[in-house]
Amino acid sequence: MHKKTITVAGGGPVGTLLAISLARHGYKVGLYEGRPDSRQTSIYQGRSINIALSDRGWTSLEKVGISADIKANAIPMYHRAIHDIDGEISKLSYGKEGDAIWSVSRGGINERLLDIADAEPNITTHFEQRLVNVDFNTASAVFQTAGEHEVTVDADYLFGADGANSKVRRLAHNLPRFSYSQTYMPQSYIELNIPANADGSHKLEKNALHIWPRKDFMLIALPNNDGTFTCTLFLNYSGDPSFEGLRERSDVEAFFESNFPDAMAYLDRPVDVFMEKTASPLFLVQVFPWSFNRKVALIGDAAHAIVPFYGQGMNCGFEDCAELHSLISQYEHDWDEIFPAYENARKPNGDAIAELSKRNFVEMSDLSGDPMFQLRKKIEAKFHAAHPDIWTPLYSMVTFSPEVPYSEALHVGDVQQHIMDQIMQLPEIESDWDEPCVMDQLYKLATARL
Amino acid sequence: MHKKTITVAGGGPVGTLLAISLARHGYKVGLYEGRPDSRQTSIYQGRSINIALSDRGWTSLEKVGISADIKANAIPMYHRAIHDIDGEISKLSYGKEGDAIWSVSRGGINERLLDIADAEPNITTHFEQRLVNVDFNTASAVFQTAGEHEVTVDADYLFGADGANSKVRRLAHNLPRFSYSQTYMPQSYIELNIPANADGSHKLEKNALHIWPRKDFMLIALPNNDGTFTCTLFLNYSGDPSFEGLRERSDVEAFFESNFPDAMAYLDRPVDVFMEKTASPLFLVQVFPWSFNRKVALIGDAAHAIVPFYGQGMNCGFEDCAELHSLISQYEHDWDEIFPAYENARKPNGDAIAELSKRNFVEMSDLSGDPMFQLRKKIEAKFHAAHPDIWTPLYSMVTFSPEVPYSEALHVGDVQQHIMDQIMQLPEIESDWDEPCVMDQLYKLATARL
Numbered sequence: 039m040h041k042k043t044i045t046v047a048g049g050g051p052v053g054t055l056l057a058i059s060l061a062r063h064g065y066k067v068g069l070y071e072g073r074p075d076s077r078q079t080s081i082y083q084g085r086s087i088n089i090a091l092s093d094r095g096w097t098s099l100e101k102v103g104i105s106a107d108i109k110a111n112a113i114p115m116y117h118r119a120i121h122d123i124d125g126e127i128s129k130l131s132y133g134k135e136g137d138a139i140w141s142v143s144r145g146g147i148n149e150r151l152l153d154i155a156d157a158e159p160n161i162t163t164h165f166e167q168r169l170v171n172v173d174f175n176t177a178s179a180v181f182q183t184a185g186e187h188e189v190t191v192d193a194d195y196l197f198g199a200d201g202a203n204s205k206v207r208r209l210a211h212n213l214p215r216f217s218y219s220q221t222y223m224p225q226s227y228i229e230l231n232i233p234a235n236a237d238g239s240h241k242l243e244k245n246a247l248h249i250w251p252r253k254d255f256m257l258i259a260l261p262n263n264d265g266t267f268t269c270t271l272f273l274n275y276s277g278d279p280s281f282e283g284l285r286e287r288s289d290v291e292a293f294f295e296s297n298f299p300d301a302m303a304y305l306d307r308p309v310d311v312f313m314e315k316t317a318s319p320l321f322l323v324q325v326f327p328w329s330f331n332r333k334v335a336l337i338g339d340a341a342h343a344i345v346p347f348y349g350q351g352m353n354c355g356f357e358d359c360a361e362l363h364s365l366i367s368q369y370e371h372d373w374d375e376i377f378p379a380y381e382n383a384r385k386p387n388g389d390a391i392a393e394l395s396k397r398n399f400v401e402m403s404d405l406s407g408d409p410m411f412q413l414r415k416k417i418e419a420k421f422h423a424a425h426p427d428i429w430t431p432l433y434s435m436v437t438f439s440p441e442v443p444y445s446e447a448l449h450v451g452d453v454q455q456h457i458m459d460q461i462m463q464l465p466e467i468e469s470d471w472d473e474p475c476v477m478d479q480l481y482k483l484a485t486a487r488l
Numbered sequence: 489m490h491k492k493t494i495t496v497a498g499g500g501p502v503g504t505l506l507a508i509s510l511a512r513h514g515y516k517v518g519l520y521e522g523r524p525d526s527r528q529t530s531i532y533q534g535r536s537i538n539i540a541l542s543d544r545g546w547t548s549l550e551k552v553g554i555s556a557d558i559k560a561n562a563i564p565m566y567h568r569a570i571h572d573i574d575g576e577i578s579k580l581s582y583g584k585e586g587d588a589i590w591s592v593s594r595g596g597i598n599e600r601l602l603d604i605a606d607a608e609p610n611i612t613t614h615f616e617q618r619l620v621n622v623d624f625n626t627a628s629a630v631f632q633t634a635g636e637h638e639v640t641v642d643a644d645y646l647f648g649a650d651g652a653n654s655k656v657r658r659l660a661h662n663l664p665r666f667s668y669s670q671t672y673m674p675q676s677y678i679e680l681n682i683p684a685n686a687d688g689s690h691k692l693e694k695n696a697l698h699i700w701p702r703k704d705f706m707l708i709a710l711p712n713n714d715g716t717f718t719c720t721l722f723l724n725y726s727g728d729p730s731f732e733g734l735r736e737r738s739d740v741e742a743f744f745e746s747n748f749p750d751a752m753a754y755l756d757r758p759v760d761v762f763m764e765k766t767a768s769p770l771f772l773v774q775v776f777p778w779s780f781n782r783k784v785a786l787i788g789d790a791a792h793a794i795v796p797f798y799g800q801g802m803n804c805g806f807e808d809c810a811e812l813h814s815l816i817s818q819y820e821h822d823w824d825e826i827f828p829a830y831e832n833a834r835k836p837n838g839d840a841i842a843e844l845s846k847r848n849f850v851e852m853s854d855l856s857g858d859p860m861f862q863l864r865k866k867i868e869a870k871f872h873a874a875h876p877d878i879w880t881p882l883y884s885m886v887t888f889s890p891e892v893p894y895s896e897a898l899h900v901g902d903v904q905q906h907i908m909d910q911i912m913q914l915p916e917i918e919s920d921w922d923e924p925c926v927m928d929q930l931y932k933l934a935t936a937r938l
Contacts, residue, residue: 215725215769219669275665319665 041066042371045179045193047169047206049073051144052338052355053199054151059102059363061160063371068191069161070181072168072200077149087144087229088260088268090115090247090349096140097440098353098360108150113261114138119246120406125300129246130412133434134423139247139349141260147352169205172196174213177333195373196334199355202323204340210330217326223345225255225399226275226317232304234265241304242267249406250298255279256403257298269305270346272403273317281317320345322392328381332374335381337362342388347398348436350391354444358384390444394436394451410468414458417471421480428484429454457483491516492821495629495643497619497656499523501594502788502805503649504601509552509813511610513821518641519611520631522618522650527599537594537679538710538718540565540697540799546590547890548803548810558600563711564588569696570856575750579696580862583884584873589697589799591710597802619655622646624663627783645823646784649805652773654790660780667776673795675705675849676725676767682754684715691754692717699856700748705729706853707748719755720796722853723767731767770795772842778831782824785831787812792838797848798886804841804894808834840894844886844901860918864908867921871930878934879904907933 042065046057049071057069091112099108116138118130132139155161167181170188177196182188198206210216232241240261242248248259248267254274259267274280284290290312294302302308323343329335338355362380369375405411418431432451435442442450461467461480470476492515496507499521507519541562549558566588568580582589605611617631620638627646632638648656660666682691690711692698698709698717704724709717724730734740740762744752752758773793779785788805812830819825855861868881882901885892892900911917911930920926 215672217669217671217771219667219671219774221667221669222665321667324669 042194043068043192045070045177045191045196047172047179047196047198048200048204048338048340049148049152049163049165050199050201050338051148051151051352052359053197054148054155055099055102055104055356055359056197056199056337056362057155057161057163058104058151058158059359060366061155061158062103063363063366065160067158067161068193069155069163070167070169070179070191071163071165073165075152075163075165076145077152088262089142089144089147089352090139090260091142091147092139092349092353092437094350094353094437094440095356098356101360102363104151104154108147109140111146111150111263112140112142113263114140114245115247115261116245117247118406119243119248121248121250121298121300122407123252123297123299128412130406130415131419133431133438134419137434137438138245139437141247141262143262144352169200172198172206172209172334174210174330174334194333198334198336198340199338200340202321202339202343204336206334207323207325207336207340210325210334210336213330219322219324221322221324223320223322223396223399224274224277225272226281226319227270227272228281228312228315228317230257230269230271230308230311231306232259232267232269232301233306238265240265240267249402250301251403251405251407252297253404253407255297257301258402259301267304269301271308271312272320272399275317275319284312287313322396324389324392326381326385328385329377332377335377341384342392344388344392344395345399346395347402348391348395350395350436350444354388354391357387357440387444390448391436394432394444394448410462413468413471414462417461417476417480418454418458420472421477421484424477425481425484428481454484492644493518493642495520495627495641495646497622497629497646497648498650498654498788498790499598499602499613499615500649500651500788501598501601501802502809503647504598504605505549505552505554505806505809506647506649506787506812507611507613508554508601508605508608509809510816511605511608512553513813513816515610517608517611518643519605519613520617520619520629520641521613521615523615525602525613525615526595527602538712539592539594539597539802540589540710541592541597542589542799542803542887544800544803544887544890545806548806551810552813554601554604558597559590561596561600561713562590562592563713564590564695565697565711566695567697568856569693569698571698571700571748571750572857573702573747573749578862580856580865581869583881583888584869587884587888588695589887591697591712593712594802619650622648622656622659622784624660624780624784644783648784648786648790649788650790652771652789652793654786656784657773657775657786657790660775660784660786663780669772669774671772671774673770673772673846673849674724674727675722676731676769677720677722678731678762678765678767680707680719680721680758680761681756682709682717682719682751683756688715690715690717699852700751701853701855701857702747703854703857705747707751708852709751717754719751721758721762722770722849725767725769734762737763772846774839774842776831776835778835779827782827785827791834792842794838794842794845795849796845797852798841798845800841800845800886800894804838807837807890837894840898841886844882844894844898860912863918863921864912867911867926867930868904868908870922871927871934874927875931875934878931904934 044060044065044067046053046069049069057067060067120128166184170182171180178192179196180188180190198204200206235241244261250257257271259269261267276282279293284293290309294308328341337358344351361383365376365379422429422431435447494510494515494517496503496519499519507517510517570578616634620632621630628642629646630638630640648654650656685691694711700707705722707721709719711717726732729743734743740759744758778791787808794801811833815826815829872879872881885897
């Protein structure tokens with residue numbers, strides 16, 4: 039076997055999955071994480087970060103050889119539960135019957151992957167070792183321990199799987215011809231909580247992703263296994279209303295009471311939390327290249343930090359790992375081939391999901407509450423059911439069709455949107471949408487482009 | 489008067505023009521430049537950087553009150569002189585009769601502006617003072633002198649006019665919510681030279697911008713007053729052919745001989761220069777915001793480094809100054825109003841000229857040698873002459889129409905391109921382009937959009 043050594047900087051879900059993949063290919067892997075081991079320090083207690091995993095994530099885990107039992111702790115969400123201002127709830131399916139996105143705890147899946155990594159003889163894990171430098175010519179790295187002691191780690195290759203604020207990426211800034219962009223969204227966010235009922239059951243429907251769409255801002259809630267919901271309030275950083283503008287307690291109270299009256303019955307001290315917390319910014323990062331000197335590469339959020347509005351961040355990172363997993367076999371461990379093939383395959387997809395995730399804020403916060411948008415979805419779903427070979431709605435391509443690359447989904451989605459714009463212009467579409475003539479027209483337009 | 493103090497970091501053409509504008513508004517200005525004073529050290533000798541100035545630049549200088557005599561040293565270029573592979577030269581006008589872009593020496597215009605600044609009692613200039621830090625809350629800055637001595641300079645406001653590699657901008661990276669992108673173009677460049685004839689005359693037509701368009705790469709030449717031409721070879725950094733690929737002297741010789749046979753008779757040791765020089769990268773920088781805490785702002789290349797393919801870099805920087813000049817009067821020195829108005833007015837234009845400058849590489853290096861493209865230009869020029877109120881070609885909007893903001897030019901240009909695509913599809917357009925029916929059709933399409 040190729041007993042080359044690889045350093046993975048970052049022991050989050052993507053870094054850990056990557057380490058497992060590399061180890062199973064026969065590499066000796068050093069997995070370095072700056073934070074303590076959450077399995078020993080309960081770092082995630084009091085803060086439950088939730089992630090939506092979907093087919094791309096599951097498929098990628100399987101490709102690396104992680105069995106499906108990791109899904110046992112995930113909660114399927116079959117539809118959006120849309121809470122209007124009067125507390126009326128409507129359902130909007132994610133896909134066809136049985137399609138679901140899955141609410142998972144970031145900490146939970148991370149710990150499960152770390153357990154699997156610990157069982158791999160080729161992996162050594164190191165916590166509380168903070169990356170301070172990388173030599174991009176040799177893949178040698180310097181880590182600092184909690185005691186400020188510095189250790190130099192030599193390896194044949196190094197991966198930066200160290201997240202949206204990647205240190206490896208920041209160090210790469212000094213390399214020639216490194217293209218980089220960081221883009222802040224107008225929105226920031228805080229996390230809120232809906233506690234469980236006394237009997238441990240959920241206060242809202244468990245198998246749904248709850249959305250309170252209010253156009254310029256929104257509240258969402260994802261279920262946890264302990265009966266709680268993790269909620270996120272997305273709101274502009276400045277303007278009216280905004281985190282910057284809402285300073286007085288009475289204004290915050292009025293903001294919640296008037297915009298989320300039904301949720302106020304469930305939320306745990308939302309006004310207190312709003313007053314106490316500093317809102318976190320949302321930003322996208324895009325870079326090129328993703329690999330340097332055939333020695334060092336970026337993966338996951340380090341290569342493509344996106345916004346959470348499509349629920350695809352971790353899915354995309356897992357896909358990076360699965361792609362690399364395949365390429366190592368395909369190119370028989372020839373890293374001079376693997377690195378360029380990896381970045382050429384994944385960069386267009388990272389860019390596409392970044393674009394899609396940005397656009398989806400509008401879909402979630404505004405359109406999901408719009409009857410015409412819901413009608414559009416209904417027409418698309420009906421047509422998809424009749425002609426699955428001709429039409430798959432964009433959301434389903436992104437979420438339930440791992441065989442369609444993100445970049446293709448983005449392109450096809452744009453074509454489909456143009457077609458649906460024409461369909462929605464048909465006179466009497468609101469009353470006649472279920473008539474055969476609408477499907478006929480859609481069929482004509484959809485096949486004309488072939 | 490408002491005897492507030494303003495620090496301007498960067499004594500290039502934009503920083504110096506800004507300093508003059510601020511001084512004439514009554515501010516006490518400290519102008520700081522890291523390099524030595526070129527008027528005393530002949531820093532530009534042996535390296536003549538040329539810039540194309542056009543109507544936006546001239547208009548902006550006039551707005552700040554710089555008289556037109558600065559134009560005396562500029563050389564008007566009325567058309568592109570396109571050198572094909574066989575040495576045939578064709579002319580392609582820039583605009584209508586008399587329209588010109590102007591070849592100026594960067595060093596020359598900088599020195600002229602510095603002379604004007606020296607005559608302003610409100611300006612003190614400081615050379616060889618390198619910016620090391622900025623306090624974005626107070627506008628206080630630290631400069632390091634040649635002797636490594638550090639001086640702290642307090643002021644009411646500070647402008648970063650310190651160019652594409654702006655230190656002020658790099659320091660702003662640490663501020664919250666700072667969106668930033670740097671994008672490398674595939675091309676890099678080196679400068680070459682065509683010497684004057686023995687009698688001081690030009691070896692090629694003086695009043696033209698010479699282009700050797702070769703699709704993926706190109707050579708250009710701008711005239712100087714001393715009879716020389718400053719030439720730039722734009723070539724991909726990697727691939728075939730490229731700076732990276734052309735390593736052997738014999739390959740470089742063959743590259744020049746086969747691609748620029750006619751220019752080889754004029755160029756001064758191009759192969760030697762190619763072998764000796766390191767190619768410079770081309771990159772764009774876009775950021776937001778352009779101002780911080782109503783105390784510090786970016787201007788010129790520091791705010792919007794672009795690529796040189798539209799000849800608009802310095803024009804855009806001068807326009808920034810002219811806009812600010814107007815806003816100071818409009819808002820009566822209220823900088824809480826001026827800063828946001830400045831960045832809101834200029835940011836969309838900086839983005840638009842960045843996009844236009846990127847696109848124009850293809851126009852210069854590929855299309856300018858394409859007969860169909862030249863025909864398209866001819867049709868547009870004819871229609872513009874007949875209906876100047878309905879149609880101004882994109883190049884003329886950008887270059888000769890300072891009353892049209894870049895952002896509007898970009899938008900209108902896209903609409904016009906769509907129309908011209910249809911015109912160029914007309915059967916027999918190559919033979920019939922001069923027929924009335926073509927103008928009629930163009931009129932129909934152009935007015936339909938109104």
